[in-house]
Amino acid sequence: xxxxxxxxxxxxxxxxxxxxxxxxxxxxxxxxxxxxxxxxxxxxxxxxxxxxxxxxxxxxxxxxxxxxxxxxxxxxxxxxxxxxxxxxxxxxxxxxxxxxxxxxxxxxxxxxxxxxxxxxxxxxxxxxxxxxxxxxxxxxxxxxxxxxxxxxxxxxxxxxxxxxxxxxxxxxxxxxxxxxxxxxxxxxxxxxxxxxxxxxxxxxxxxxxxxxxxxxxxxxxxxxxxxxxxxxxxxxxxxxxxxxxxxxxxxxxxxxxxxxxxxxxxxxxxxxxxxxxxxxxxxxxxxxxxxxxxxxxxxxxxxxxxxxxxxxxxxxxxxxxxxxxxxxxxxxxxxxxxxxxxxxxxxxxx
Amino acid sequence: xxxxxxxxxxxxxxxxxxxxxxxxxxxxxxxxxxxxxxxxxxxxxxxxxxxxxxxxxxxxxxxxxxxxxxxxxxxxxxxxxxxxxxxxxxxxxxxxxxxxxxxxxxxxxxxxxxxxxxxxxxxxxxxxxxxxxxxxxxxxxxxxxxxxxxxxxxxxxxxxxxxxxxxxxxxxxxxxxxxxxxxxxxxxxxxxxxxxxxxxxxxxxxxxxxxxxxxxxxxxxxxxxxxxxxxxxxxxxxxxxxxxxxxxxxxxxxxxxxxxxxxxxxxxxxxxxxxxxxxxxxxxxxxxxxxxxxxxxxxxxxxxxxxxxxxxxxxxxxxxxxxxxxxxxxxx
Numbered sequence: 001x002x003x004x005x006x007x008x009x010x011x012x013x014x015x016x017x018x019x020x021x022x023x024x025x026x027x028x029x030x031x032x033x034x035x036x037x038x039x040x041x042x043x044x045x046x047x048x049x050x051x052x053x054x055x056x057x058x059x060x061x062x063x064x065x066x067x068x069x070x071x072x073x074x075x076x077x078x079x080x081x082x083x084x085x086x087x088x089x090x091x092x093x094x095x096x097x098x099x100x101x102x103x104x105x106x107x108x109x110x111x112x113x114x115x116x117x118x119x120x121x122x123x124x125x126x127x128x129x130x131x132x133x134x135x136x137x138x139x140x141x142x143x144x145x146x147x148x149x150x151x152x153x154x155x156x157x158x159x160x161x162x163x164x165x166x167x168x169x170x171x172x173x174x175x176x177x178x179x180x181x182x183x184x185x186x187x188x189x190x191x192x193x194x195x196x197x198x199x200x201x202x203x204x205x206x207x208x209x210x211x212x213x214x215x216x217x218x219x220x221x222x223x224x225x226x227x228x229x230x231x232x233x234x235x236x237x238x239x240x241x242x243x244x245x246x247x248x249x250x251x252x253x254x255x256x257x258x259x260x261x262x263x264x265x266x267x268x269x270x271x272x273x274x275x276x277x278x279x280x281x282x283x284x285x286x287x288x289x290x291x292x293x294x295x296x297x298x299x300x301x302x303x304x305x306x307x308x309x310x311x312x313x314x315x316x317x318x319x320x321x322x323x324x325x326x327x328x329x330x331x332x333x334x335x336x337x338x339x340x341x342x343x344x345x346x347x348x349x350x
Numbered sequence: 351x352x353x354x355x356x357x358x359x360x361x362x363x364x365x366x367x368x369x370x371x372x373x374x375x376x377x378x379x380x381x382x383x384x385x386x387x388x389x390x391x392x393x394x395x396x397x398x399x400x401x402x403x404x405x406x407x408x409x410x411x412x413x414x415x416x417x418x419x420x421x422x423x424x425x426x427x428x429x430x431x432x433x434x435x436x437x438x439x440x441x442x443x444x445x446x447x448x449x450x451x452x453x454x455x456x457x458x459x460x461x462x463x464x465x466x467x468x469x470x471x472x473x474x475x476x477x478x479x480x481x482x483x484x485x486x487x488x489x490x491x492x493x494x495x496x497x498x499x500x501x502x503x504x505x506x507x508x509x510x511x512x513x514x515x516x517x518x519x520x521x522x523x524x525x526x527x528x529x530x531x532x533x534x535x536x537x538x539x540x541x542x543x544x545x546x547x548x549x550x551x552x553x554x555x556x557x558x559x560x561x562x563x564x565x566x567x568x569x570x571x572x573x574x575x576x577x578x579x580x581x582x583x584x585x586x587x588x589x590x591x592x593x594x595x596x597x598x599x600x601x602x603x604x605x606x607x608x609x610x611x612x613x614x615x616x617x618x619x620x621x622x623x624x625x626x627x628x629x630x631x632x633x634x635x636x637x638x639x640x641x642x643x644x645x646x647x648x649x650x651x652x653x654x655x656x657x658x659x660x661x662x663x664x665x666x667x668x669x670x671x672x673x674x675x676x677x678x679x680x681x682x
Binding site: 026029030031078080132135136137138139141142143145146147149150152153156157160161269277280281284315316317319320321322323325326327329330333334336337338340341 | 388428431432435436437438439441442443445446447449450451452453454456457458459460461567574577580581584616617618620621624625627628632634635638639640642644
């Protein structure tokens with residue numbers, strides 16, 4: 001067996017087939033018609049302009065989270081704390097909107113300031129995780145998880161405490177902001193905001209350019225490949241890790257700001273909507289490379305939005321999307337390993 | 351609160367800690383062998399759902415527990431295969447499985463949500479249950495809680511007092527040395543990963559067939575426990591008794607969250623329910639801070655007697671992971 005494009009493609013295709021196989025088995029186990037379920041998912045994602053617009057609405061925060069994670073993965077860090085960073089971004093954005101909403105400022109300026117506050121909030125939370133790792137010796141995975149739980153608790157406290165709706169607080173979140181403080185919605189759509197699409201595209205392009213085209217990106221890669229030799233070559237390691245955390249936090253905070261200013265228009269308990277964890281899956285699936293992150297994130301977003309139909313139409317749980325995504329990533333990883341082993345064997349033989 | 355009410359609550363804390371004890375000790379055994387199983391959160395959910403489904407279908411609790419252990423072993427086998435045979439990152443595979451198993455449990459468990467399956471009940475030990483204080487506290491529990499006490503002692507004895515336990519520590523610390531001593535490193539790693547997985551897999555049925563009987567999907571309240579298990583494993587320093595201490599600490603924090611609610615009306619109940627999670631993970635800071643370079647440097651500046659005391663305290667809290675945790679072993 002040779003290492004070329006076609007064998008790699010064969011393995012990836014195999015992963016897709018196997019993932020579909022497992023999902024089909026799960027559907028059969030749940031007593032459902034697989035073909036009908038897949039049809040419903042596809043229709044639920046591209047069946048009308050409105051659902052297709054919803055896919056784009058969910059693509060934006062997912063791509064923003066993935067963009068940030070590609071930076072932390074470049075230095076070899078597992079930023080599981082991204083969920084909390086998205087939440088903090090949303091909290092800071094809500095805080096800025098709340099404190100500026102009754103001022104005489106131009107609403108457009110208020111939105112911009114709120115988004116900037118969200119980016120700062122995400123960066124702050126990410127740097128906490130970085131500080132725990134650098135100065136506390138706490139592995140970023142567990143520090144990040146801890147900070148995720150803290151962010152959840154903080155968010156719930158705000159929604160049920162200081163920022164609760166007049167009357168009774170509820171899981172439906174804070175009182176929605178006035179329409180003037182929403183990001184402008186495209187004509188003829190109920191939720192799609194063109195501005196956020198532009199932000200997401202700029203984000204992934206910026207990350208790609210930074211990692212592949214700048215000296216800073218090269219140093220990040222050096223730290224990721226081999227920390228010790230990077231240090232010996234004069235690259236200050238912890239400073240680079242910290243900056244990659246901060247950059248990822250900026251993108252995560254931006255995702256949270258988008259959720260508040262253009263999707264929910266308020267703060268809700270599950271404001272991060274799992275986009276952080278899903279972004280980790282997308283980053284793994286694209287092999288930590290920015291070039292194909294956008295289409296893969298779009299596919300994941302389509303699966304998510306498409307599967308919302310399942311509970312309504314077929315009384316199935318919408319977590320089928322997660323099952324498909326998870327098995328796909330798992331089989332791609334296993335496929336990489338299997339290919340590596342087969343290549344090694346072939347090399348020994350020749 | 352009267353004395354007996356406190357005792358009964360504390361007995362409840364011991365029972366609530368039982369699944370966490372199983373999961374943490376399972377993970378400890380796996381990590382001692384060098385296999386980090388990050389899938390714990392999804393694994394507990396899937397084994398809780400799977401064992402509930404089996405117990406529901408067969409009307410047999412024992413088969414339910416067996417299914418839970420089998421699911422744990424199977425998922426650990428996937429982690430072991432991906433990392434030991436296919437040389438892929440344990441963190442990546444474990445994380446994917448954590449999400450995948452969670453979603454799988456919600457999807458497959460959807461049709462059986464809210465149904466009633468058999469469950470295990472309290473099994474007071476005749477003679478011993480009458481002992482004042484201890485009787486109420488320890489001898490009026492269910493089977494799995496008794497087993498959780500025994501498991502702590504057994505795991506400690508096995509790891510630190512037996513020959514195979516020495517080899518287990520060896521393949522996690524110095525696999526090359528264990529190999530020249532005749533240990534089949536990768537085969538043993540497979541075995542211990544699966545044994546650890548099976549033990550941890552029992553945490554699921556302890557929830558779904560005992561202390562949180564039933565399957566309620568996303569509101570089962572089990573999501574997140576697995577991440578805590580992983581951090582308690584670190585807190586426990588890969589030592590069974592210290593790990594058990596961490597489990598009971600977590601259970602007490604959760605209990606306090608419920609008890610303190612009426613006296614803290616300003617704090618929303620939702621916040622008190624999640625508070626033990628960040629608290630538990632922040633204990634890791636104390637466990638790890640002794641490893642940080644700047645601590646050593648600033649200690650060096652202190653006067654000798656103060657320095658020695660602080661260093662001693664840090665060392666007591668400190669936990670060092672098995673040296674070859676997550677590192678693949680290939681013979682040269």
